[in-house]
Amino acid sequence: MIKILIEKELKTILLSPKFVAVFSVCSILILLSFYIGIDEYRVALKHYEAVNAQLAQQTREQTSWAAVRLNIVRHPDPMHIFVSGINNDIGRQCPITRGDVIKLYGSRYSDQLLFSIFRSMDFMFIVQVILSLFAILFTYDSICGEREAGTLKLNFANPIPRTSYIISKIVGSWLGLSIPLIIPMLLGLALVLVCRIPMNITHWVQLLIIIGVSVIYFSFFICLGVMFSSITKAPSSSFLYLLVIWIGFVLIIPRAGVMVAGQFISVPTPAEITSKLTQKEREMSEQLDKWQNGRRKELESALASLTNEEQQKKYMEMVDQYNKDLTQKYDELNREIDKYYISLNEEWRNRKSQQETLGFSLSRFSPASAFQLASMDLAGTGVSLKTEYEDQLQIFKDMFNKFRAKKEEETGRSLFTMLNDDKKPKNIDTSDIPEFRFVNRSLSQIMQTTIIDIGILAFYILITIAGTFIAFIRYDVR
Amino acid sequence: MTESINAGTNNTIVLEADKLTKRYEDGVLALDELSFTIKSSEIYAMLGANGAGKTTTINLFLNFIEPTSGEARVMGIVTHKEPLLAKEKLAFVSENVMLYQNFTAIQNLDYFAKLGGKKNYTRDDYRNVLLRVGLQEEAHNKRLKGFSKGMRQKCGIAIAILKDAPAILLDEPTSGLDPKAGYEFIQLLDNLRSEGKSILMSTHDIFRAREIADTVGIMNQGKLVMQAGRDELTDKDLEQLYMKYMAGHMEAAA
Ligand SMILES: Nc1ncnc2c1ncn2[C@@H]1O[C@H](COP(=O)(O)OP(=O)(O)OP(=O)(O)O)[C@@H](O)[C@H]1O
Ligand SMILES: [Mg+2]
Numbered sequence: 001m002i003k004i005l006i007e008k009e010l011k012t013i014l015l016s017p018k019f020v021a022v023f024s025v026c027s028i029l030i031l032l033s034f035y036i037g038i039d040e041y042r043v044a045l046k047h048y049e050a051v052n053a054q055l056a057q058q059t060r061e062q063t064s065w066a067a068v069r070l071n072i073v074r075h076p077d078p079m080h081i082f083v084s085g086i087n088n089d090i091g092r093q094c095p096i097t098r099g100d101v102i103k104l105y106g107s108r109y110s111d112q113l114l115f116s117i118f119r120s121m122d123f124m125f126i127v128q129v130i131l132s133l134f135a136i137l138f139t140y141d142s143i144c145g146e147r148e149a150g151t152l153k154l155n156f157a158n159p160i161p162r163t164s165y166i167i168s169k170i171v172g173s174w175l176g177l178s179i180p181l182i183i184p185m186l187l188g189l190a191l192v193l194v195c196r197i198p199m200n201i202t203h204w205v206q207l208l209i210i211i212g213v214s215v216i217y218f219s220f221f222i223c224l225g226v227m228f229s230s231i232t233k234a235p236s237s238s239f240l241y242l243l244v245i246w247i248g249f250v251l252i253i254p255r256a257g258v259m260v261a262g263q264f265i266s267v268p269t270p271a272e273i274t275s276k277l278t279q280k281e282r283e284m285s286e287q288l289d290k291w292q293n294g295r296r297k298e299l300e301s302a303l304a305s306l307t308n309e310e311q312q313k314k315y316m317e318m319v320d321q322y323n324k325d326l327t328q329k330y331d332e333l334n335r336e337i338d339k340y341y342i343s344l345n346e347e348w349r350n351r352k353s354q355q356e357t358l359g360f361s362l363s364r365f366s367p368a369s370a371f372q373l374a375s376m377d378l379a380g381t382g383v384s385l386k387t388e389y390e391d392q393l394q395i396f397k398d399m400f401n402k403f404r405a406k407k408e409e410e411t412g413r414s415l416f417t418m419l420n421d422d423k424k425p426k427n428i429d430t431s432d433i434p435e436f437r438f439v440n441r442s443l444s445q446i447m448q449t450t451i452i453d454i455g456i457l458a459f460y461i462l463i464t465i466a467g468t469f470i471a472f473i474r475y476d477v478r
Numbered sequence: 479m480t481e482s483i484n485a486g487t488n489n490t491i492v493l494e495a496d497k498l499t500k501r502y503e504d505g506v507l508a509l510d511e512l513s514f515t516i517k518s519s520e521i522y523a524m525l526g527a528n529g530a531g532k533t534t535t536i537n538l539f540l541n542f543i544e545p546t547s548g549e550a551r552v553m554g555i556v557t558h559k560e561p562l563l564a565k566e567k568l569a570f571v572s573e574n575v576m577l578y579q580n581f582t583a584i585q586n587l588d589y590f591a592k593l594g595g596k597k598n599y600t601r602d603d604y605r606n607v608l609l610r611v612g613l614q615e616e617a618h619n620k621r622l623k624g625f626s627k628g629m630r631q632k633c634g635i636a637i638a639i640l641k642d643a644p645a646i647l648l649d650e651p652t653s654g655l656d657p658k659a660g661y662e663f664i665q666l667l668d669n670l671r672s673e674g675k676s677i678l679m680s681t682h683d684i685f686r687a688r689e690i691a692d693t694v695g696i697m698n699q700g701k702l703v704m705q706a707g708r709d710e711l712t713d714k715d716l717e718q719l720y721m722k723y724m725a726g727h728m729e730a731a732a
Contacts, residue, residue: 008589150572153542159595
């Protein structure tokens with residue numbers, strides 16, 4: 001029975017003009033997104049190679065280690081083809097200089113502002129926005145449309161259990177919409193292979209999980225569509241409700257979650273931190289002044305009542321003591337300032353992570369953000385990319401500076417090497433210069449957060465399926 | 479036509495309304511203790527003004543709605559207690575047959591036949607039944623989209639025939655059929671009766687009802703106000719009867 005019903009469902013979908021439209025739009029968009037992604041990856045790779053080659057050239061021509069200027073470029077990752085995430089927003093490059101703080105620059109969006117206006121249209125965007133909309137277009141009238149057309153009555157003049165009917169509705173619509181997703185996806189993957197994008201096993205596994213999460217995500221919208229089609233009597237009202245919910249889930253909740261988090265948990269800006277620090281420094285210096293004034297008065301009165309040698313000796317001791325205490329006090333206050341600075345920094349980090357946690361937790365009420373966060377994590381383009389990149393750069397910088405110090409000891413510290421015997425200065429040997437390579441989080445690390453998002457999506461699907469069953473068991477088929 | 483009445487010798491009761499009452503959620507009493515029986519090889523025509531309760535009766539037999547009290551039975555099966563079992567014994571043609579617009583006539587037939595549990599029909603069977611209901615061969619493989627109301631009605635009847643159930647429920651089956659198709663339809667009903675089917679049809683067509691029905695029931699405001707067998711009817715003028723009962727009840731109601 002279910003087989004007949006599913007067959008019919010698939011047939012009605014495949015024969016509908018809606019399907020042809022959705023299939024062609026999906027094919028074009030998905031293939032285009034893969035093509036553009038691959039193209040961008042190649043451009044990024046060329047950029048990476050060009051910068052590195054130039055840098056290597058410059059370094060090789062140096063005659064002193066002191067003059068070596070490293071400029072790190074983040075190696076492009078094939079996963080960025082599918083989910084660009086924040087990859088285009090954060091700087092790709094970072095100069096490694098002595099003592100400087102880590103400062104990224106040269107993000108794609110800052111270089112090419114035009115692209116930042118509409119953002120990139122990657123595979124994730126297509127699934128998140130377009131496929132979810134198509135899922136609704138496919139299913140908003142699946143029950144109420146049949147009721148309005150009068151075919152539902154005719155179906156139920158036959159001995160069909162309602163549960164079978166609703167199951168085949170969901171499965172049929174799901175299969176029908178999988179086709180416009182899976183065929184262009186396979187073609188896209190073929191494109192990746194043909195273009196020889198260097199994907200390793202982990203990449204493929206991550207990509208497969210992204211596809212899996214996409215399927216779970218659009219399954220939710222199919223279930224949602226079927227649910228509303230079995231709650232309402234008229235397709236027009238079903239479509240209206242679904243559109244409102246879609247707008248809420250895809251456009252509003254993700255942004256609102258982050259905005260609300262921004263309202264509730266404020267993160268101090270760098271300027272605020274600096275001004276707080278200056279304030280503290282002023283307080284400390286005032287405190288020092290006060291302390292000094294007090295002690296000086298003591299000394300002055302002691303000086304005024306100087307009469308004999310013994311007292312003079314005592315006075316000299318007092319001055320000594322004062323100088324000792326002053327250094328101690330000075331160090332003490334400086335330590336306090338340092339401590340304050342560290343605590344400010346810590347608080348800033350805590351606040352920031354609290355804000356992130358709250359923002360993401362609120363956003364996750366929407367399956368669209370659960371899907372987005374999961375696929376960004378899987379592709380390694382989530383918000384953690386920036387901090388991870390910076391942390392790894394910091395470690396590299398420390399290591400490189402040690403390396404350079406060792407080299408300088410060996411070859412001499414001066415910026416200008418002595419010209420001995422009219423010979424040209426010897427170039428430095430760069431054969432063992434350390435190389436920076438950004439390391440992505442491991443799959444098991446990624447899955448720790450991704451599993452939550454998958455759980456959220458599964459939970460939503462269960463709720464909609466339960467809702468569909470409850471609504472349809474009592475549905476008036478007339 | 480006389481011999482076909484006698485054709486069904488085992489006159490078992492197939493369709494039965496037993497004090498069937500339906501009050502809708504908004505308080506409208508659509509059926510008020512309606513009772514009748516229809517035997518095999520019998521055609522029962524329900525007449526009555528708009529809103530008399532004809533469609534409600536048919537919907538109760540199909541368990542599209544639950545009765546407020548009373549029972550509708552198909553071969554002894556109470557429809558609201560065992561709807562799936564009852565529906566195996568029922569074929570249904572709705573007032574305005576709507577099928578899958580993107581399927582051809584044959585595809586629609588195939589789907590609904592399978593739903594009705596008939597999985598062994600061949601294309602020839604579909605062709606023959608469509609010819610039997612009077613749908614020209616060139617339309618068989620066309621999508622339903624371009625079909626006229628009468629053509630859709632014919633497909634609906636074909637589906638009911640294919641189900642081969644002991645009882646057939648028809649809600650205003652001749653509305654929308656042209657005179658020739660209407661005439662052919664009456665012949666078809668006669669055929670089905672001689673095959674032993676028990677047929678309940680609602681109609682506004684007094685003349686067709688008189689022509690084909692074994693029993694005519696006139697309904698008004700959910701009640702059966704008159705019921706007459708074929709033999710009684712030959713003497714009376716049905717139209718006058720209909721008007722009389724309607725008028726009588728109008729006065730009673732006023
Ligand atoms: N879903 C419903 N909710 C409330 N009242 C209804 C509903 N369906 C029908 N009714 C009422 O029940 C009564 C009987 O309606 P029904 O459709 O059975 O009449 P009918 O004899 O088939 O009329 P027609 O000849 O116009 O088809 C009418 O008064 C109608 O208004
Ligand atoms: Mg009616």
